[in-house]
Amino acid sequence: MKTKLIRWIIWVIIFMGLLLIISIFSLFIGSSGISLKTAVSSIIGGKGTTEYSILFDIRLPRIILGFAIGGALSLAGVILQGMFRNPLVEPYTLGISGGAALGVCLNIVFRLHRAIGILTLPLFGFLGAILVILLVYFLSLRKSILKIQGLLLTGVMISFISSSLIMLIMAVTRTEDLHGIVFWIMGSLEEPSWVLIKLTLLVSIFGLAVSYLFCHDLNAFSLGEEEALHLGVNTERTKRLLFIIASLVTGCSVSVAGIIGFVGLVVPHFVRMFVGGDHRILLISSFLCGSGFLIFCDTLARTIISPLELPVGVITGILGGGLFVYALTKKQVVLGRK
Amino acid sequence: MLEIKNLFCGYDLRIILQGINLSVENGEFLGIIGPNGSGKTTLLRAITRVLKPKTGVIFFEGSDIGQMGFRELAKKVAVVPQESLTNFMSVEDFVLLGRIPHYRKFQFLETNRDKGIAQKALEVTGTLELKDRPMSEMSGGERQLVLIARSLTQEPKLLLLDEPTTHLDITHQVGILDLIRRLNKEFGLTVIMVLHDLNLASEYCRNLALISKGRIHKIGRPQEVLSYQIIEEVYKTTVVVRENPVSSKPYCFLVSQEEKERRRVQ
Numbered sequence: 001m002k003t004k005l006i007r008w009i010i011w012v013i014i015f016m017g018l019l020l021i022i023s024i025f026s027l028f029i030g031s032s033g034i035s036l037k038t039a040v041s042s043i044i045g046g047k048g049t050t051e052y053s054i055l056f057d058i059r060l061p062r063i064i065l066g067f068a069i070g071g072a073l074s075l076a077g078v079i080l081q082g083m084f085r086n087p088l089v090e091p092y093t094l095g096i097s098g099g100a101a102l103g104v105c106l107n108i109v110f111r112l113h114r115a116i117g118i119l120t121l122p123l124f125g126f127l128g129a130i131l132v133i134l135l136v137y138f139l140s141l142r143k144s145i146l147k148i149q150g151l152l153l154t155g156v157m158i159s160f161i162s163s164s165l166i167m168l169i170m171a172v173t174r175t176e177d178l179h180g181i182v183f184w185i186m187g188s189l190e191e192p193s194w195v196l197i198k199l200t201l202l203v204s205i206f207g208l209a210v211s212y213l214f215c216h217d218l219n220a221f222s223l224g225e226e227e228a229l230h231l232g233v234n235t236e237r238t239k240r241l242l243f244i245i246a247s248l249v250t251g252c253s254v255s256v257a258g259i260i261g262f263v264g265l266v267v268p269h270f271v272r273m274f275v276g277g278d279h280r281i282l283l284i285s286s287f288l289c290g291s292g293f294l295i296f297c298d299t300l301a302r303t304i305i306s307p308l309e310l311p312v313g314v315i316t317g318i319l320g321g322g323l324f325v326y327a328l329t330k331k332q333v334v335l336g337r338k
Numbered sequence: 339m340l341e342i343k344n345l346f347c348g349y350d351l352r353i354i355l356q357g358i359n360l361s362v363e364n365g366e367f368l369g370i371i372g373p374n375g376s377g378k379t380t381l382l383r384a385i386t387r388v389l390k391p392k393t394g395v396i397f398f399e400g401s402d403i404g405q406m407g408f409r410e411l412a413k414k415v416a417v418v419p420q421e422s423l424t425n426f427m428s429v430e431d432f433v434l435l436g437r438i439p440h441y442r443k444f445q446f447l448e449t450n451r452d453k454g455i456a457q458k459a460l461e462v463t464g465t466l467e468l469k470d471r472p473m474s475e476m477s478g479g480e481r482q483l484v485l486i487a488r489s490l491t492q493e494p495k496l497l498l499l500d501e502p503t504t505h506l507d508i509t510h511q512v513g514i515l516d517l518i519r520r521l522n523k524e525f526g527l528t529v530i531m532v533l534h535d536l537n538l539a540s541e542y543c544r545n546l547a548l549i550s551k552g553r554i555h556k557i558g559r560p561q562e563v564l565s566y567q568i569i570e571e572v573y574k575t576t577v578v579v580r581e582n583p584v585s586s587k588p589y590c591f592l593v594s595q596e597e598k599e600r601r602r603v604q
Binding site for chain 1: 383386387388407408409410411412413416417419422423425426427431435436438439441444446447492
């Protein structure tokens with residue numbers, strides 16, 4: 001047991017170290033080409049300089065948001081994959097992103113963000129996400145029993161319906177709004193509001209803390225629902241709570257940063273290959289890895305063709321998918337051996 | 339220890355158990371037999387609270403299990419399922435899952451005591467040398483032993499088994515059932531076991547409950563339950579019952595259709 005604990009601690013230290021290195025790297029690299037020396041002197045020098053405001057008002061918020069959202073999406077992925085015992089589930093499979101995107105589309109089309117304020121965009125995204133969550137939840141609730149397979153199917157269907165509706169809106173919308181919709185759907189970590197960034201950070205850390213209380217239950221769930229019940233897990237209550245946590249952190253991320261795919265699907269698998277399937281280590285490692293991964297992808301997205309910026313979803317897709325396929329072919333016995 | 343009163347239970351559209359009354363004493367070794375679809379597994383699922391009774395109550399040590407917490411029940415009643423999903427954990431980690439109901443709130447790591455209990459369960463079931471191997475490499479017989487080890491790690495008073503010998507060869511069948519008998523005798527564990535094989539049930543169980551169409555048709559010693567009249571009535575199959583020359587327990591011989599016709603002609 002001692003050796004297992006030590007192994008876990010080492011993994012956490014490795015992932016934290018990676019996260020720290022990526023964050024520092026991300027802070028000091030960018031289109032404005034601040035050299036390390038000027039950066040350090042501007043940090044010491046304090047507020048006032050242009051360099052200081054680029055570092056702390058432009059880059060740091062992105063890093064913090066990347067930390068929060070990358071962690072939240074990976075966390076939701078681990079929870080849902082553990083709960084459904086299905087390796088293909090990711091936070092967006094449940095239709096949450098579709099709902100959020102639909103909400104934002106409606107907002108843009110009706111020009112509410114111009115009439116009332118830019119903050120209505122994430123608000124509408126969040127409302128759309130919550131609406132879908134409630135819909136999926138109540139549609140798969142039969143006789144007060146949450147049918148897990150039903151949950152998955154309903155989510156996928158709602159996902160399709162909302163993407164069709166988005167296409168419909170895009171087909172009839174004005175060209176100048178089209179750009180806004182497409183831009184939002186592709187996802188970006190640029191977020192001017194500090195309040196929203198702090199809120200997202202809070203929600204994702206809260207999600208990690210609460211879901212960690214269910215780590216044993218998630219381990220029991222890996223044996224199937226009935227056996228989890230034999231091991232004393234109140235499966236109905238646990239399923240509900242976990243579904244709500246996963247939905248909440250996903251809904252929050254999507255409404256702030258748009259749709260950033262692949263993080264929630266790939267990171268948990270990848271981490272499982274290294275640390276094993278025990279949720280006590282898997283939850284925290286996935287959170288840290290997801291954070292690091294998203295910050296890294298975002299750094300690439302804003303530097304590769306600078307001063308232009310690529311959508312971060314493009315990078316997460318190409319990099320994450322590519323790495324994962326490579327790992328799959330390298331390691332035949334995958335998905336959480338050990 | 340376990341008292342079932344007038345239990346009606348089943349699924350949405352089909353009520354399978356139609357008024358089960360059953361009382362199980364401490365230290366009992368009860369075999370539940372009956373044709374397919376008669377409600378054996380449903381009865382187990384009612385006792386473990388997977389299914390809610392439509393009417394009727396199940397008492398465990400005097401308290402209604404419907405009022406008990408799931409954890410509370412899992413500390414006293416352990417289930418060995420027919421099969422478990424292939425898992426990627428090591429055998430030891432798998433067995434340690436049995437400690438889940440005993441963990442205190444905010445306890446994330448197993449203590450040395452938990453580990454000692456798992457160790458002992460592995461020893462008793464003879465699977466200690468497998469402990470670092472992954473579950474996916476276990477054969478059917480080993481898997482069943484490890485499942486029993488996991489349920490022992492729960493430190494239960496009542497052990498429920500759902501057809502523990504299906505898909506196993508005779509060596510493993512006898513090995514598993516000898517082990518369960520030893521647990522019953524030496525550790526005082528109360529055992530309720532669903533079995534398909536009438537002869538194994540007769541050989542190992544102290545008492546048998548024969549279930550037919552959701553009711554208990556007959557309950558008692560193997561000699562009382564396994565008579566050819568009762569078996570023919572419930573299973574609609576011709577059998578010949580003789581005494582096992584070694585253990586003097588009843589043994590059922592099957593009679594094929596061809597053989598029956600041949601006899602009739604003569």
